[in-house]
Amino acid sequence: MLTVKSFLQLPQFKAFNLVAGKGGLENEITGVNILDNPDASDWLSAGELLITSGYFFSENPEVQQKFIQRFKEINCSAICIKPHIYLKEIPESMRQLAETLSLPIIEIPYGIAFSKIMNIVMAEISGHVNELNQASLEIHSQFFEISLHGGGMKKIAAGLAQMVHNPIILVDTNWAVITVSDQKQTAITDILKKVGDTFLFPIEIFTDLPTNFERIQKPITRSLLFNEVEYPCVIMPVYFDTIHYGFILVCQIEQSLTDLDYVALENGSMAFALEQMRLFEIERTENRIRRDFFDQLLSGQIKDLTTLAAYDTTIDPALNYTVLIFSIQTTGNESTSLMQKKQIEDRLMKSMLSSLTTYIANRFPHLHVFSRKNQLVMLLGTTPTLSTVKTHNEVSDTAERIRMYLEQSGKMDREIFCTIGSTLPILELSRSFEEAKKVIHLLEDDEKEEKIYFFNDFYFDSFLVDSISKEQGKAFYAHYLNPLLAYDQKNNTSFTPTLKAYLAHHLNVATTSRALFIHRNTLLYRIDKIKSLLPVDLEQEKNTFALQLALKLYDLHQ
Template sequence: MLTVKNFLQLTPFKTFQLVAGANGIENEITGVNILDNPDASDWLSAGELLITSGYFFSENAEIQKRFIQRFKEINCSAICIKPHIYLKGIPESMRRLADELALPIIEIPYGIAFSKIMNIVMAEISGRMNELNQASLDIHSQFFEISLHGGGMKKIASGLAKMVHNPVVLVDADWSVAAVNDDEQPLIQGTIKKTGDTLTFPIQTITDLPTDFERIQKPITRAIFFEEKEYPCVIMPVYFDTIHYGFILVYQVERPLTDLDYVALENGSMAFALEQMRLFEIERTENRIRRDFFDQLLSGQIKDLDALSAYDTTIDPTLNYTVLILSIQTIGHEADSLMKKKQTEDRLMKSLLSSLTTYAANRFPHLHLFSRKNQLVMLLGTDPKLSSLKTHNEISDTAERIRMYLEQQGQSEREIFCTIGSTLPILELSQSFEEAKKVIQLLEDDTKEEKIYFFNDFYFDSFLVDSISKEQGKKFYTHYLNTLLAYDKDNKTSFTPTLKAYLAHHLNIATTSRALFIHRNTLLYRIDKIKGLLPVDLEQEKNTFALQLALKLYELYD
């Protein structure tokens, strides 16, 4: 084993001077690295001897302090600095901090080449590689056993925590906690955030993470704060074959990580990815089985209760059922590639389906769900003896509770709205499903100011769309509204929405003016202008209906 003390005793380095951090002289050297780029600190490893000219330290005391602390968090063995080129001398503030942290600072004489130091150190530590390789095989075998016997995330976290002698947290790609090694660990309890039934690591509190750092496939060290103290946290991205599975977090509470601990971390990340793949495959298979059954049910292929009973399902045929479709649109970044957007959407739907299944299990015993593309399709059972009003209220309440729950899950921004078909006996659910889909179609170009939509509120719209072609609809509304629409466009007036409000309030001046928040005289002026622009008498009943229909067709087909 090569320590800092042994390094200084080597003949070529007799003239090297230990200027600070003498209490760390027994630190083990497991590698060597040259560092003259401040952005490269995330690529350092535990136990490395750092060689630098001090170029990026400049003369800034704050920068010097930050990097000395970072090197200690990474558990580097020592820092060899060649001053007099960029750094006039090793500042006293750096020496004091190095003494405090027991991080040796060694001054390199001017004439010594960095390459000579690297070659000699690597030759000295080469004997260590056989020992490290054997230890790596042992660690690999332990994780292989955990994966082989389906140990799950909890065992991976516990096994890794024992190897690295520090608390471990496993999180998915959205920073939702998948497992921790110790629920009672104060630092874990103090830093993990609970939202509903989901635990998340508040990554937004760490502000200096590299862009897309999950792709670097190498652990980085950052500080986390708890009870006014700072703790180094090693963050290991789990990223294999272009797929990002999540992160492993190691809180360095007990001791800094060694090079062998980083070997354990790499093997742990592989076990994490394999377990995630296994869980995804199980979930995908279960969802496909559910989806195949529901596809047959919702397409009307299951014709009678005997055919229904042949399936292993918890659906109660004595209940009425309603189809609810939750459409979920992720709000991504325009710069994201199609592949990245697709991966983000797939992860989101898997996560939401899993968490919603858990959430609904005890709260909504007659709710059945599956996912398709960016939708969650739900079948909600209700007592057929309930009145129409009570059934509507129960469905509305359930839809709102589920929608709010989903909006609280994870970190990504998303838009969620729910469309709801009619409540029908189980064998007639294909109609309810078609109705819920029809509402989505009718809402396609709307801003969706509401979040829950019942088909009953769109029955007239649906009838018009199914009965009147787009060409016929445009011809109809153009006949009645063309002059009015053209006037609004040319003069930037709002007579068309005024007409809509006037008709909706049964030609009542008082209620219409209140609804539009305008003075009565202003409304009278507008109505007078509108009458002059319409091709029919506004006061005749048959014409008011025709105008209302024209306005509706204009909304549908414009």
């Protein structure tokens, strides 16, 4: 084992001068790294001997203090500095802090090349690599046993905590806490934030994390405040086959991590990823079974209660049901590749389905949910004896509560809206499903100003789309509106929306002008101009209906 003390005793390094941190002479050196870029500190590993010219220290005392503290948090073995190039001399403030932290600072004589130090150190520690490999195999076997016997996330966290002798927090990609190794460790549980039924780790307390740092796919260290005392916290992104599954956080409350602890952390990361893959596969299989049943129900293939009873479901045939479809539209980075976007969407839907299933378990006993592509499809059971108004209110209230839960339980990188079909007996549910899908189609190119849409509010639009072909619709609105539309386009006027508002307010000048926020005389001028452009008399009742229908068809076919 190569320690800082034995390093300084090597013949080649007799001229090196220990200027601070004599309390760390027994620190083990497990690697060596050259560092002259301050942004590269997150790439360092525990036990490494750092070699630097001190370029990024400059003469700024705050920067010097920051990096000495950071190197200690990472558990580097020692810092070798070659002064007189960029750093004239090793400042007294750096020496004092290093002495307090027992972090050795070694002054390199001017004529020694960095490459020579690296070669000698690597030759000295080469035998240690075999020991680490053997220890890695033993650690791997322990995690294999945990996974083999279905230990789950709790046992993975507990096993890893025992290996590294520090508390462990496992979180998903949204920083929702999966498990904590020691629930009695109040220093940790007190900093977690509760949102609904979920606990979140407050990642925002780390103000200097690199952008998309999880892509580094290696542990980084930051300070975490527990009971007004700062402790190093190692954050390990969990990846497998380019897919990000979450993070492991090691709170170094008990002791600093060694290089062997980092080996355990890497193996724990693999166990974490494999367990998440197993859980996702179970959820996917369960969802597929649910989806197959609901596909048959919603397509009308189940035609009698005897067939329905043959399925092992909690559907109550005595209730009426309503189909709710929550459409999830991600608004992520447009530069993301199609493969990455698909992976992100799949993981998002799995996460939302899992979270929502837990949320509705005790709150909505007659609500059933499954996912398909970017949609969460739900069947809400209500008592048939309820009045139409009360049924509508119950469905509306349930939809709003679920929508708010979905929006509040994740990052603000998604848009969610809900479409709702009619409330019908269970064997007629296919109609409710088709109605909810029809509303999605009708809203396809519209701005989603509202969040919840009922089919009943779109019945007329649906009737027009189903009854009048696209060609017939265009011919109809062109007959009545073409001169008006052409004038608006040529002169950049807004006579068409003015006509729409005027008809909607039953040809009432006062209410229309107020709705459009224009003066009465301005509206009268526009109406006179509109009358001159229309092929029919605006004042005749039969024509007002025809014009309203033309405007509706125009909107539907844009």
